[in-house]
Amino acid sequence: GAGVSQSPSNKVTEKGKDVELRCDPISGHTALYWYRQSLGQGLEFLIYFQGNSAPDKSGLPSDRFSAERTGGSVSTLTIQRTQQEDSAVYLCASSLVLRAADTQYFGPGTRLTVL
């Protein structure tokens, strides 16, 4: 079956521009997660969704970052006024339910480069 998909696969933008990153989870998965992978910070957890709700936004690096999920499916991570330190690979994952042992399936990521 189809896995987690993300678009675009690569995004190059200029400092100060806004970007939107999209994640399509596996069909039927109620939980969705965003992570960031960068050379300096490794793999960092950003935010999770249970259905359309994101109860804890404390992992987002700054108030320039926001995320939403609609219809219990597609999620969008938005970065406003991008900075060079936002350059990273943004990974999305989904799991069947929101439970600590449930396997997270990862998408291929979006590589963001801020010039």
Add this chain to the structure above:
Amino acid sequence: AQSVTQLGSHVSVSEGALVLLRCNYSSSVPPYLFWYVQYPNQGLQLLLKYTSAATLVKGINGFEAEFKKSETSFHLTKPSAHMSDAAEYFCAVSEPGGYNKLIFGAGTRLAVHP
């Protein structure tokens, strides 16, 4: 706060040799433990996970890991390396009863040479 330490950012082995990738966690309560593999320009793929059942966990591609509470370790092994095992490997933990937030180690890049 939970943390994960992977000893050795780079490991190099010969084809056919034993693979041993080390992972230690810091938590007073045994967490759930995971090993993921990442091939170049791809996402993360689950190799295996420990969720408080058997302490010796077998995963895909011939990998296995053993949970040792006394050593707070979850090392990954494979008896005989293949060239196709060359990739980056990440150990991760999540807190039982939590919301499945994965905390990752820094990763170990495995090179396999002929």
